[in-house]
Structures are given as structure tokens and as C-alpha cells.
Amino acid sequence: MDLTSTVIIPLLFGSLGIFALFRLLQWMRMRAYLQEAVVVITGATSGLGKECAKAFHAAGSKLVLCGRDSEKLKDLVQQLSTMTNHRKNTHKPHTVVFDLSDTKTVLNAAEEILKYLGHVDILINNAGISFRGTIVDTGLDVDKKVMETNYFGPIALTKALLPSMIKRRQGHIVAISSVQGKISIPFRSAYAASKHATQAFFDCLRAEVEQYDIDVTVISPGYIQTNLSLNAVTADGSRYGVMDKNTAEGQTAAEVAQVVLNAVGQKKKEVLVAGLTPSLAVYLRNIFPRLFFTLMATRAKKERKEKDS
Numbered sequence: 001m002d003l004t005s006t007v008i009i010p011l012l013f014g015s016l017g018i019f020a021l022f023r024l025l026q027w028m029r030m031r032a033y034l035q036e037a038v039v040v041i042t043g044a045t046s047g048l049g050k051e052c053a054k055a056f057h058a059a060g061s062k063l064v065l066c067g068r069d070s071e072k073l074k075d076l077v078q079q080l081s082t083m084t085n086h087r088k089n090t091h092k093p094h095t096v097v098f099d100l101s102d103t104k105t106v107l108n109a110a111e112e113i114l115k116y117l118g119h120v121d122i123l124i125n126n127a128g129i130s131f132r133g134t135i136v137d138t139g140l141d142v143d144k145k146v147m148e149t150n151y152f153g154p155i156a157l158t159k160a161l162l163p164s165m166i167k168r169r170q171g172h173i174v175a176i177s178s179v180q181g182k183i184s185i186p187f188r189s190a191y192a193a194s195k196h197a198t199q200a201f202f203d204c205l206r207a208e209v210e211q212y213d214i215d216v217t218v219i220s221p222g223y224i225q226t227n228l229s230l231n232a233v234t235a236d237g238s239r240y241g242v243m244d245k246n247t248a249e250g251q252t253a254a255e256v257a258q259v260v261l262n263a264v265g266q267k268k269k270e271v272l273v274a275g276l277t278p279s280l281a282v283y284l285r286n287i288f289p290r291l292f293f294t295l296m297a298t299r300a301k302k303e304r305k306e307k308d309s
């Protein structure tokens with residue numbers, strides 16, 4: 001008896017068929033979940049937020065696009081309306097203008113969103129700023145600004161929308177963190193601190209709200225080709241204004257937005273979206289912390305030397 005033709009090949013094709021069917025069912029469930037869902041995206045005016053807006057719009061979600069600049073939001077709505085490769089049943093997005101570092105405007109925005117749309121299915125806390133500077137030279141006002149934007153703003157918005165999700169026993173909260181929510185690299189203190197706080201807060205939230213059928217997804221990207229480094233704040237509060245090499249060579253925002261869409265659609269609890277070095281760095285930090293600390297100290301000395309020369 002030929003084992004290959006009677007057992008191995010049928011088994012192989014059978015497994016492939018089951019896998020294909022599983023993926024198809026997964027895709028159909030994801031499509032149904034995102035279609036018609038009310039999705040709030042912060043930081044929709046550029047980079048990853050803008051690409052998420054395009055991806056969720058194409059998936060048929062009802063978008064609430066948030067940002068500080070109403071003109072940029074209007075432009076995005078216009079751009080979405082002309083997108084050609086989307087399905088027929090897309091929706092005109094609603095826009096809300098507020099600054100995440102101003103709690104009062106965040107709370108007003110949440111009220112406006114609930115008043116206008118009645119409920120939120122998916123909140124994507126995406127907006128953020130980065131930081132470049134030495135700890136010794138950085139004023140506390142700069143640390144606070146980064147924490148207000150990356151941590152207190154998103155948690156204020158989350159807390160404001162959470163009661164209505166609990167009441168409906170339905171909702172999904174997404175935090176765009178960073179690899180720097182898991183490891184700290186020198187001269188990024190305020191940013192890394194804000195992302196570690198984000199990771200911790202949303203991990204606690206996930207545990208607390210599972211009993212209400214609310215999902216929490218934390219996405220930790222590595223470098224993405226966006227304006228993040230250009231817009232980073234420095235030790236004296238001024239704009240960094242440099243497109244860092246790592247950022248310029250990172251993944252495209254559109255690629256990462258697809259990962260966000262799939263992670264949300266599949267209700268994943270967390271996703272690391274990074275290249276080999278950042279991914280290895282996360283493992284190294286946890287498995288061989290002393291080696292990781294030595295590498296970081298060497299990196300800090302090298303960067304300092306380069307800056308001083």
C-alpha cells in the first residue's frame with residue numbers, strides 16, 4: 001500500500017481545506033463585526049490614524065474622526081469620499097475637534113460623540129507625540145505634556161466612554177502603544193514612560209471589563225514611516241523637527257493600519273508589530289535584563305559622544 005497517496009496526501013489536503021474554511025469563517029466574522037460599527041479614531045489627521053481611518057472606512061465602519069485641526073479632518077473626509085476601492089455601503093464620517101492634553105475638551109468631545117451617535121463600538125486611542133532629550137535637561141512641564149497627550153488624554157476619553165459600553169455590555173477599546181511600552185531606550189524617557197503607563201493601564205482595563213464582554217487590544221508597533229519624530233518635543237519644549245532614519249525606514253502606516261484592522265477584527269488582546277531587532281530587544285529585556293541594560297548604556301554613551309563631537 002502506498003502510504004503517500006492513501007494517507008499523507010488526503011490528510012494534507014484535508015488539513016488545508018479545514019484551515020482555508022477556518023480563515024474564511026474568521027474573515028466573514030471580522031467583516032460583520034466591523035461593518036456598521038461606530039469607530040472613534042484619535043489622531044486621524046496624519047500617519048497611522050489617517051491610514052486606520054481609510055482601512056476602517058473601507059471596511060464599512062461608521063467613523064468618528066478626531067483631531068486638533070478641523071481643516072485637516074475636513075480634507076480627510078473629502079479624501080475618504082473619493083476612495084474608489086471600497087465597498088458600496090460606506091458612511092460619511094463625523095469629525096470632532098479636541099486637544100487630548102486638555103481634559104475638559106476631551107470630556108466635551110466624548111459627550112458630543114455619545115449625543116450624536118448614541119454609542120461607540122470601537123475606540124482607537126491612536127494620537128500621540130514623541131520626545132527626544134536627556135532627562136537631566138528636560139523640564140517637568142515637557143514630561144507632563146507628553147504624559148497628558150499620550151496617557152491622561154486617552155485614559156480620560158476611555159473613562160468617559162466606558163460607562164455606556166458597560167451599560168450595553170458591548171465595546172472594544174484599542175490602545176496604540178509602542179515597542180517602547182515594553183522596553184525603554186535612552187533619550188526617550190517621557191515617551192517610553194507614557195507608553196509603559198499605557199500598556200499597564202490597558203492591561204488592567206482588559207482584566208476589569210472582560211466580565212462586561214468588552215474587549216481591549218494593545219498594539220505595540222516598532223518604527224512606522226510617519227511624522228512622529230518630526231513632531232517630537234525636545235527637552236526645552238521645542239519641536240525636534242528631524243525625520244529620524246529609523247522612522248523613515250520603518251513600516252508604512254498603511255501596512256500597520258491593516259494589522260490594526262485585523263487585530264481589532266479578530267479581537268486580539270495584544271499585538272507586537274515590529275522588525276527583528278525591536279522584537280528581539282523585547283525578549284532580551286525580559287530574559288537577560290542585565291545584558292539589555294548594558295546595551296542601552298553603551299548606546300547612550302555612543303549617542304552622547306556623537307552629539308558632543
Ligand SMILES: NC(=O)C1=CN([C@@H]2O[C@H](COP(=O)(O)OP(=O)(O)OC[C@H]3O[C@@H](n4cnc5c(N)ncnc54)[C@H](OP(=O)(O)O)[C@@H]3O)[C@@H](O)[C@H]2O)C=CC1
Nearest residue numbers: 043045046047048068099100127128178223224226227228
Ligand atoms: N511612527 C512610529 O514610529 C510609531 C508610532 N507609534 C504610535 O502611533 C501613534 C500615531 O503616531 P504617528 O501616526 O506615528 O505620528 P503622527 O505624528 O503622524 O500622528 C500623530 C497624531 O496625533 C495627533 N496629536 C498629537 N498631539 C495631540 C493632542 N495633544 N491632541 C490631539 N491629537 C494629537 C496628531 O494631530 P495633529 O495633526 O494635530 O498634530 C496626529 O494626528 C502614536 O501613539 C505613536 O506613539 C508607535 C510606535 C512607532
Ligand SMILES: CCCCCCCCCCCCCCCC(=O)OCC(=O)COP(=O)(O)O
Nearest residue numbers: 130131178179180221222223229278280281295
Ligand atoms: C541578539 C539580540 C539583539 C537585540 C539587541 C537590541 C538592542 C538594540 C535596541 C533596539 C531598540 C529598538 C527600539 C525600537 C523602538 C521602537 O520601535 O519604537 C517605536 C516608536 O515608538 C518610535 O518612536 P521614536 O520617537 O522613538 O522614533
